[in-house]
Amino acid sequence: MNKTELIDAMAADAGITKAAAKKALESFLDNVGQSxxxxxRVSLVGFGSWAVSERSAREGRNPQTGKTIKIAAKKVVKFKAGAELSNAVN
Incomplete structure (x- = not known):
């Protein structure tokens, strides 16, 4: 499912216009991103939670040349599925 399909499904389920569903989805995504x-940490009970984790600097290899390169430290977003979501897909 892509963003457009999700907007269509949200509009149909909630009985609202696609424009209103798009606005609601974009607001949700913006607020999660800002947080x-x-x-x-952003947590939706039963669905899951998002958190920022720090990945330390490390050495890697260029697959074409085999030469060692330095990979800089960075922050990454991690998602952990909640119990209800995990049960729904199993």
Missing amino acids: LKKGN
Whole structure:
């Protein structure tokens, strides 16, 4: 399912226009992104939670040349599925 299909499904399920569903989805995504950017954790009980984790600097290899390269430290977003979501897919 892509973003357009999700908007269509949200509009149909909630009985709202596609424009309203798009606005709601974009608001949700913006707020989750802003919260994660501040270093906060976002949790939706039963669905899952997003958190920011730091990945330390490390050495890697260029697969074409085999030469060792340095990979910089960075922050990554991690998602952990909640119990209800995990049960729904199993």
